[in-house]
Amino acid sequence: MGKERWIKMQPDKNKISSYIIQSQEQEIKRIALELHEGVGQTLYSVYSGMQFIESAIDQPEMKKYVEDMTHILEKTIQEVRLLAVELHPPTLITLGFISAMKSYLTIYTATYGIEVDLEVLGNEVQLSEKENITLFRVCQEALANIALYADTSKAKLTVTWEHDRLLIVIKDFGSGFDVGKALSKATGLSAIIERMYLINGKCIISSQINEGTTIEIALPLIY
Structure with missing residues (x-):
């Protein structure tokens, strides 16, 4: 044998x-x-x-x-x-990402007192449930970090629907931080990067002390 x-x-x-x-x-x-x-x-x-x-x-x-x-x-x-x-916004699956974000931003401002200027450019494309949930969680995490650490009363969320990709930019005008040091720890920022990677997306985080933070996420659109 x-x-x-x-x-x-x-x-x-x-x-x-x-x-x-x-x-x-x-x-x-x-x-x-x-x-x-x-x-x-x-x-x-x-x-x-x-x-x-x-x-x-x-x-x-x-x-x-x-x-x-x-x-x-x-x-x-x-x-x-x-x-x-x-x-879990009920509109996320039925009405899409933008509708869910609008509902969430109303709650967010009422809770934290931070005004978020939402700008939507282009025509919204229907995404999969997994993509919708991931994008919502990423934006939710980024906005939570602003409320906890940025020390600001204003932020901007820009959603741009391009021909072959979705680009989301989340920017605050707060205190900023050391990105390298933050990413070396198991933080929400690391979770944002991993979540985007799992749906074939990309994430760029940039920040300057006393000038604010910008998070750019991009998702390829496949028709």
């Missing part, structure tokens, strides 16, 4: 990363749906019940208490809905 031959298979790191990201996105999508359809709807039912109780109470002190509780519930419902949109 001959000796068995064992072949050591090297795992494809890119496939593993892609699988992990896809699995994460599916879980995020599930959580967002549960927040919106499950928790959100349950809270709304309680809110409606509180409104009914409030209308039936005559005692001023009790009425004021129920009214306060109703306002708290209303605020909680809004926060849950905003969180669901932030996790």
